[in-house]
Amino acid sequence: MLTKDPLLLMIPGPVSIHQRIYEALARPITGHRTKEFIELFGETVRLLKKVIDTENDVFVIAGSSTAAMDAAIANLVSPKEKVLSIVQGKFSERWREITEAYGGVPVVLDVEWGKAVREDSLIEMLESDKDIKYITICHNETSTGILNPAERIGQIAREYDKILIVDAVTSVGGDYVYPDKWNFDVLVTGSQKCLGIPPGLGYIWVGPRAWEIINQREFIPSYYLNLKSYKKSFEKDGDPPFTTSVPLVVAQNESLKMIFEEGLENRIQRHRRMAQATRIGAKAIGLELFAEEEYASNTVTAINVPEGIPQKDLLNNIQKLGVLLTGGQDRIKDKIFRIAHMNTVQEKDIFLTFSALELSLLKLGFSFVPGSGIGAIEQFFAPQ
């Protein structure tokens, strides 16, 4: 019945995007070395820096966010060096895989999926293996809906003099992330989540301690992702070393302007409200949250699939109503479904999502009071 409209993407990337971004994508293309484009590129980098409140380098890589993750490890970790991989979901697991791809030695701190990392277990690992040089972590673990206490982890990393490499792909632009103040050394993020445009650009922030290591390395086993090339090219010509995706940069520029028109603080608070509404609605229906609530993500919520309800049928029914949700990944693939509340998400999107969720649950025989989720969300939104 809703098929005339595009699907509402309540998945953790690509996100539904604003009409202004479509218009930016369709703007007549220009050369990537024109004065006009280089100015726009420079402004885009400045605005990206403003989102994470930094004066340090941010580079734009044409590619997925995974390209930016790959760049972090390729440029820093030498073969045989030890990396403490905090693994608590698919994306933090990816850090471990990339570390291995470059001959680094991952020392895995296994955290139960759906839980945040605990300070004491981190310290214990660092005490027990003094050869650890790096720590990798996923700030907002998209696969489980957990937001790790990154500021505290940054303090610990600095106390123990470790290099902290952070995947902030699904937090930057939707939640607080301050790599300088929080003692990160490398942060990676991407275009297609809370920064509001389609996939195709990865971003990497590099702090001074990370540069020290990169600059000392004689041999960096990558060409396309060699950060020295990105730095040299940006300082010399104000653009990336290889042809970037012009329309995506134009779109990112537009989206960053929209972020500051709304106000970053307002935007983050909006994400938090939508996340809270989602959790309140889910619980009111009688659904269980997968992630521990104290560390619940503000950009994506993971919900357990109720016993006896086939996950595929649930998601298909919801999609027929015009809303795209997604299941889990890897070991929890069928166990959960996820509602992402990123970018342009607002009250009406939460209502549509929950209407579709409730109707689908009802059709599939789940026992709950129809309207109870929506009702609870209304009560949450009413006083605001």
Added chain:
Amino acid sequence: MLTKDPLLLMIPGPVSIHQRIYEALARPITGHRTKEFIELFGETVRLLKKVIDTENDVFVIAGSSTAAMDAAIANLVSPKEKVLSIVQGKFSERWREITEAYGGVPVVLDVEWGKAVREDSLIEMLESDKDIKYITICHNETSTGILNPAERIGQIAREYDKILIVDAVTSVGGDYVYPDKWNFDVLVTGSQKCLGIPPGLGYIWVGPRAWEIINQREFIPSYYLNLKSYKKSFEKDGDPPFTTSVPLVVAQNESLKMIFEEGLENRIQRHRRMAQATRIGAKAIGLELFAEEEYASNTVTAINVPEGIPQKDLLNNIQKLGVLLTGGQDRIKDKIFRIAHMNTVQEKDIFLTFSALELSLLKLGFSFVPGSGIGAIEQFFAPQ
């Protein structure tokens, strides 16, 4: 005076694109794992294969064409292995740089810039160093406007049992390229040249002899560009292993459909006609072609900047008239200027380009008969 219109991009990428592509870019985004998108992705790969007449694997990498070049070397060349790098311009030089980045040993066959590679000098190199395992070449050297005799080079490579790695970034979609029939082992290309969309996607074709090598390698020093992951993901799920750029894939799908609506043969002949017209016009004005004409590229023409004419002023004047051309690169940066005739290029674009070129030359005091270039081009087009 033409500023109300977008610049006509007569540069070798990004190219001016068709209105249908802008509309495709602005189509409502969908999830990259939806059935709908995976079908479109599969069709896009099939159409890409059709352009180069192959049944072998073609993979789509979110990134610049350089990412695809990087993937070729990273996946094939082990440290210490010898690669015959045919260097005759900036992009063939890039193969040498990437080879070094992965610890390969480039054996350089230096070809004068603006000349095609000669069969005898290639054979001589192969005879003189039996340890050479790979050959890298740029099919259409964009920096000099040379089209190498790739079919003949393929024969030689096969006779000597070498693995041939070809950059066909600026030939695929605008000229004949048949990796199977021509005995290539790897071919890379990109989205933003004759395939008609903006930059942001790289493509890599991998033949069976290359797969043999890749499959035997235990350790591939890349994560994002590991071709085994691309193969595995495509065979399992029909999509790339990492989030691809949804709107660019949608645009590429549309552009490929347009290529076959026009007819690939018609399209190639159109590119050839526009290239010929460009050479005829340049010579009629009294300009000198940089590349030897027997091996002149059909997608980009390099022209010597006439003595006494400042290149920057020439290009700026032309840009003021609504046409973007570009200079040279590296050692011939100021010596030449280039007119690319790619993608949607047609008669009217050649006329506008030459009107702007003639007027600018006239203003800068170059001595020629005004209208002579245009006149010669008219005479060339008239009988067609």
